[in-house]
Amino acid sequence: MLDIQKIRADFPILQQKVNGKPLVYFDNGATSQKPQVVIDAISKYYQEINANIHRGVHTLSQLATDAYEIARGKVQNHINAKHAHEVLFTSGTTFGINLVANGFASILKPGDEVIVSHLEHHSNIVPWQMLCEKTGATLKVIPMNENGELVMAEYDKLLSDKTKIVTVNHISNALGTINPIKYMIDKAHEVGAAILIDGAQSVPHLKPDVQALDCDFYAFSGHKMCGPTGTGILYGKEAWLNKLPPYQGGGEMIKEVTFEKTTYAELPHKFEAGTPHIAGGIVLGTAIDYLNEVGFENIQQQELELLAYATERLSEIEGLRIYGNSEAKTSVISFNIEGIHPYDIGSIIDKLGIAVRTGHHCAQPIMNFFGIPGTIRASFSFYNTKEEIDALVDAVKKAQLMLS
């Protein structure tokens, strides 16, 4: 059982007031807040060991390089990757997905198929559309049902020897649905296709084991898991990373450069051109340490309690509909109130100190499925409380009164 007040004391931003009201931060799906240890680690890096990595023989450069590689090792352990060089530092999930989609341009041929799902964030749709335009491959979409779940029977039918890659999120950002990715990975492999998992929304809530999952790629962002913005990880199986061409050319990613020909560096450096977000990478390691100290079992227990409580309390409100009713769901509630635009609710409850996301959540196909302009999304983290959910419910009721 977590001592929530002790946890909350770790997050200085949660102590402040917004619009004169205590901040209730329920936009964790967009980005998480940062604990003091993470904030401190950023300034400590710049105060004590700032230097460029892998380049200098001087002491600071060595210290920075060591710290960066230690962080890579922490990520490797955290996701249980077989090798540290299968863990690439990126600027975020979007970069990781684009890196893979770009690499597949050299593999796909006209007539090949790429499978995405109806539940994807735009960043896991658009790069694949661009890839298909470039290569003449066809984009196939796994449909969803009214509960916000992917229809596995349809997925099975879409798979064939034409399928070259499947890409799906572990957890839907708009609805919170946890997808049956183990099943999907095994099925993709049966037809010889690769599979990428977009883990942007899963890593704050669970610890993915990439070897047990046997996925080919797993992309996620640091900023949603208490780490700095501008950080992310792309895990890729060694064989795949060796097969894919580099994404960006530049320093650090080469073995030898002449004007006639350049040979590329070994993994992971082949995919890490230029000076990376060194402080960010190191501090992502700090964030992972912090989350593991809190413990993912504790995190899940707290978040599922919040989800159950919020679902129950919000359901009291007349005319409120929750989108995404899968049994397998994380601590996200997407909802609307009959006859009221989500923007209006969001604007009013903001005045009451409550931060939620409104709009289409970069998942317009999902909104089109339900025939709505958007939803109000409250996404909970382990540092949120039931009292905050009460404040949300009161605020929504007040907004409803003002707007009807």
Next chain:
Amino acid sequence: MKIKDIQEEIVDEFSMFDDWMQRYEYIIELGKNLPLIKEEFKVDENLIKGCQSKVWLQGEQNEDKIVFTADSDAILTKGIIAILIRVFSNQTPKDIIDAEMGFIDEIGLKEHLSPTRANGLVSMIKNIKMYALAFNTRG
């Protein structure tokens, strides 16, 4: 009435409110009461797509002035549109082009007109000015 005078009038009206809630309630009323645009003009060519809410805007020349009608799917956005229409409609292109927007800040609605809010209102003002520029050149 000149744009500047209308703006002063609106600032005066809003100065009666003590807090944001009264201001919002007033805007909601404005949004509810005004029939803003003819259904035939609520078409895609007149649609400004924001991430958060949609805005339709139609401008027509009436002698030397431009008459604007508009609508939105969100009531707060619609209420603010009502204010903008009151300021800009039935004005000459030149006055519209020259108009300053400082009054929005004075009535405490700046956040709704932030370019990052993506509710269509910033684009709406831009489009109002574009109409004025186009009519100005034509006239």
